[in-house]
Amino acid sequence: MSERLRLMHVHAHPDDESSKGAASTARYVAEGVDVHVVTCTGGERGSILNPSFAHPGIEDNPELIADIRREEMDRAREILGVTQDWLGWVDSGWPEGDPKPPLPEGCFALVPLEEAAAPLVRLIRSFRPHVLTTYDENGGYPHPDHIKCHEISVFAYEAAADPQRYPDLGEPWQVSKLYYHGGWTKARLEAIGAAMIERGLDNPYAGWLDERDPSRFRDDRVTTRVECAEYFAVRDAALIAHATQIDPNGFWFAVPRDVQARAWPTEDYELVDSKVPTTQPEDDLFAGLR
Numbered sequence: 001m002s003e004r005l006r007l008m009h010v011h012a013h014p015d016d017e018s019s020k021g022a023a024s025t026a027r028y029v030a031e032g033v034d035v036h037v038v039t040c041t042g043g044e045r046g047s048i049l050n051p052s053f054a055h056p057g058i059e060d061n062p063e064l065i066a067d068i069r070r071e072e073m074d075r076a077r078e079i080l081g082v083t084q085d086w087l088g089w090v091d092s093g094w095p096e097g098d099p100k101p102p103l104p105e106g107c108f109a110l111v112p113l114e115e116a117a118a119p120l121v122r123l124i125r126s127f128r129p130h131v132l133t134t135y136d137e138n139g140g141y142p143h144p145d146h147i148k149c150h151e152i153s154v155f156a157y158e159a160a161a162d163p164q165r166y167p168d169l170g171e172p173w174q175v176s177k178l179y180y181h182g183g184w185t186k187a188r189l190e191a192i193g194a195a196m197i198e199r200g201l202d203n204p205y206a207g208w209l210d211e212r213d214p215s216r217f218r219d220d221r222v223t224t225r226v227e228c229a230e231y232f233a234v235r236d237a238a239l240i241a242h243a244t245q246i247d248p249n250g251f252w253f254a255v256p257r258d259v260q261a262r263a264w265p266t267e268d269y270e271l272v273d274s275k276v277p278t279t280q281p282e283d284d285l286f287a288g289l290r
Helices: 022-030 062-081 111-125 144-159 186-198 206-211 227-239 257-263
Strands: 005-013 034-041 081-091 133-134 177-183 226-229 266-274
Touching: 005 022, 005 144, 022 034, 022 062, 022 226, 022 227, 034 062, 034 111, 034 144, 062 081, 062 227, 081 111, 111 144, 133 144, 144 177, 186 206, 186 257, 226 227, 227 257
Parallel strands: 005 034, 005 133, 034 081, 133 177
Antiparallel strands: 177 266, 226 266
16 A cells, blocks of 8 residues: 555553553654544543653643643643643543442543544544544453443444445545454563563563453454564653652563563454454454555
């Protein structure tokens, strides 16, 4: 294909673009692919998860979190080398408790599907991606915004190509391939844990592996492994840019990058639909397109 390839990632909150697929994003940017991130919500109801985070005024005005998270997204976007749009929906939150309280009125998760997907259809038709990625039907984890992100992404993938739907939102565009992020498979956790033990280091994932619901592992659904260890440092820098969410001395950085690179040098995806011929397993989101 002679035209420049285009990749669109659809994420629920600012920071998701850096915690899911960021190293493969950086690889594709380096290869000259146009990568566009769509962020469904502003992360307005996100908690401050980094114990070392400090910002003047945040204690007196908690609503500053929305502005701060936009600033963080600006930095992460520059580090990754992507373009980005906000869909403008309001974070649904992830409250404590079981059962959880009702979702707040007006939040993203409660917006009717056709309404919630409309701005994404517009963006697909304007950016015209060849590949679109999002979360699986469980949202990667069952945050209501992640599940809604999945729903609107799958809906918009089909709707954007149909000239009878949303006729006022631009010329139809058929995305060639749809992927779900592969996430943390059991094999990946085990491989990194074994590499840590071999190095004489504690395995930070041991408890997580034991406690994780086995139904959340997706090993049998991975179709595509993208080599991207060279870009793990870019991924980490983008993550750290989200200072409200990421502790630079925390869990996510407990495994040295060289251990990660040796044990599991890929980011993994599930091919859900392809309009072009391709053979599995794949090593490239653009397999069949170049």
